[in-house]
Amino acid sequence: MNTPSFTFVLYTLFLTLSVFVSSSSSSLPMSLKTQASILVSLKQDFESKTSLKSWNISNYMSLCTTWYDIQCDTNNSSVLSLDISNLNVSGTFSSSITKLSNLRFLNISNNMFNGNLSWKFSHLKELEVLDAYNNEFNCSLPLGVTELPKLKYLNFGGNFFYGEIPSKYGNMLQLNYLSLAGNDLRGFIPFELGNLTNLTHLLLGYYNEFDGEIPPHFGNLVNLLHLDLANCGLKGSIPHELRKLYKLDTLFLQTNQLNGSIPPQLGNLSSLKSLDMSNNELNGNIPNEFSNLRELTLLNLFINKLWFYSSKLGQNGKLSELDLSTNKLTGLVPKSLCLGKRLKILILLNNFLFGSLPNEFGQCYTLQRVRLGQNYLTGSIPKGYVIMSC
Numbered sequence: 001m002n003t004p005s006f007t008f009v010l011y012t013l014f015l016t017l018s019v020f021v022s023s024s025s026s027s028l029p030m031s032l033k034t035q036a037s038i039l040v041s042l043k044q045d046f047e048s049k050t051s052l053k054s055w056n057i058s059n060y061m062s063l064c065t066t067w068y069d070i071q072c073d074t075n076n077s078s079v080l081s082l083d084i085s086n087l088n089v090s091g092t093f094s095s096s097i098t099k100l101s102n103l104r105f106l107n108i109s110n111n112m113f114n115g116n117l118s119w120k121f122s123h124l125k126e127l128e129v130l131d132a133y134n135n136e137f138n139c140s141l142p143l144g145v146t147e148l149p150k151l152k153y154l155n156f157g158g159n160f161f162y163g164e165i166p167s168k169y170g171n172m173l174q175l176n177y178l179s180l181a182g183n184d185l186r187g188f189i190p191f192e193l194g195n196l197t198n199l200t201h202l203l204l205g206y207y208n209e210f211d212g213e214i215p216p217h218f219g220n221l222v223n224l225l226h227l228d229l230a231n232c233g234l235k236g237s238i239p240h241e242l243r244k245l246y247k248l249d250t251l252f253l254q255t256n257q258l259n260g261s262i263p264p265q266l267g268n269l270s271s272l273k274s275l276d277m278s279n280n281e282l283n284g285n286i287p288n289e290f291s292n293l294r295e296l297t298l299l300n301l302f303i304n305k306l307w308f309y310s311s312k313l314g315q316n317g318k319l320s321e322l323d324l325s326t327n328k329l330t331g332l333v334p335k336s337l338c339l340g341k342r343l344k345i346l347i348l349l350n351n352f353l354f355g356s357l358p359n360e361f362g363q364c365y366t367l368q369r370v371r372l373g374q375n376y377l378t379g380s381i382p383k384g385y386v387i388m389s390c
Helices: 005-021 032-044 057-066 095-099 143-147 167-171 191-195 216-220 240-244 264-268 288-292 359-363
Strands: 070-072 079-083 090-092 105-107 112-115 129-131 153-155 177-179 201-203 226-228 250-252 257-261 274-276 281-285 298-300 305-308 321-323 345-347 352-355 369-371
Touching (some): 032 057, 032 079, 057 070, 143 167, 167 191, 191 216, 240 264, 264 288
Parallel strands (some): 079 105, 090 112, 105 129, 153 177, 177 201, 201 226, 250 274, 257 281, 298 321, 345 369
């Protein structure tokens, strides 16, 4: 599972700018020595401290200038940002971090921290970013994060959190980004997450094993750009309410047990670039409306039970990856698939396609991988096609 680096960089830039244009909001600022003592006490629980040698109480006066990955306010009097990501640090992460009450940015991702997160989150009233991605936390999801009134970015992905997603997570109305992907979560996805209408990114898939269906309430998340519910045990049909997510550019629903037909209303998602619903139990047609997806570059629908697709598929001229293999598709191979001369991957094997390949494929020089076997194709190979790697 890839770390969401692009979004995180945006938040990093935002908060970095904020650090240097604002001062601490505390009316009784904590002394530098006290703040340094808190950080040193944190370090005592780390089993690898090689990158944090500058964290030494003897030079607490330079806390805001020389301590590793610490940023302070413009007066160099209060710690606002702590970023100790990618340090290969293990051990526990003490709840004493909550004593830094002006903290706005906390990134401990890509380490090996373990234990739980039973912190007094309510003390961190200014916190806007909490990134604990890719650690080894082994506990239920902490309820305390719902007491962070300014939290916009929450990433608990890639850990060992277990149990159910608390319904109170649907109260964090200010959130823009929420990832709980890659854990050991169970139960139903709470419909209350549909209240988070400021979300642009929602990631819940991979290794989680949920009960039930995709909540229709997700249709309320009208600001979503990225929805990833892949490989998390979902069943039932794809709710047609998702048609309201007009800003969506990525929809990942692959490797679940989704059934029924694909809602044709998804063809109205005019911003959609990547759509993956592969390895499910979907049946019926690939909607003709998919030819309306003007920005679509990736379409994966392999390993389903689909039997028809539009002859206009690919007419947007932007399609670069298409995998419809292992379905029950019949008909001709559409000549529009490489209309924009951008198609790199074309996998249609193990279907019931017939007829000859379009002559236009001979000029599709962008193709890098092609698999068309186990069909009923006839006729000659288009001129120029043989130079491509198949």
